[in-house]
Amino acid sequence: MKILKIFYYLFFICIAVIIVLLIASAFPIPGNYKVMIVQSGSMEPTIKTGAVVVVKPRVEYKVGDIVTFNQEGSSKKTVTHRIVEMREKDGAVAFVTKGDANNGTDQREIKKQEILGKMLFDVPYVGYAIAAAKTPYGFMALIVFPALIIIFDEIKKIRDEIRKSKQKKFESERFDPVEIEPERKEFVRREPEKYARKTKII
Structure with a gap:
């Protein structure tokens, strides 16, 4: 039972984390933090x-920083790569980026204003769950499954309480005290074999 309870609580903790990250990926977070899902193995x-990466804008970026920026021609798709070189271009700094798993650098250089932020940390594989939760069926599963578990758990608790109540009632009726000497107010229990009532416990 203890193991089942541990899994029970771990399951709801995971659901809570997914919901928080799902909300964080869809809405602005105080402090200008952003939550992104890594959809390729380039890093x-x-x-x-x-994985899910949490990024935050910085005043300055340097070589070695892992940064997230918008993919060329798209404001919704992002790329998370490492800065490997900084160049002067038209009086401004341009950044050369590269995925750790890629053989060559990215084709285009990015400007500072294109960078959404520097990666602070990542949470492996959680992005799969968040991506699934963004679909209609995934969102329904995220709500329905925990709700069903809670309902079944409450039904089980109610059933256990009913059984305990019936058990207590049976025991109290089986061993009712009988007054044998009124002047002394002494009581004895009836003999169970002789006076036990036929009661079925559910």
């Missing part, structure tokens, strides 16, 4: 495919 083994 492996540093960042696994399906």
Whole structure:
């Protein structure tokens, strides 16, 4: 039973984490933090495919920083790569980026204003669950499954309480005290074999 309870609580902790990250990936977070899902293996083994990365804008970026920026021609798709070189371009700094697993650098250089933030940390594989939760069926599963578990758990608790109540009632009726000497107010229990009532416990 203890093992089942541990799994029970771990399951709901995981659900809570997924919900928090799902909300964080869809809405702005105080402090200008952003939550992104890594959808490719270009940064492996540093960042696994399906990981969630938390990024925050910095005043300055340097070589070695892992940064997230918008993919060229898209404001919704992002890339998380490492800065490997800094160059002067038109009086401004341009950053050359590269995925740790890629053989060559990215084709285009990025400007500072294109960077969404520097990666602070990542959570492996959670991105798969968040991506699934963003689909209609995944979102329903995220709500329905925990709700069903809670309902079944409450039904089980109610059933156990009913059984305990019936058991106590049976025991009290089986061993009712009988007054044998009124002047002394002394009581004895009836003999169970002789006076036991036929009661079925459910």
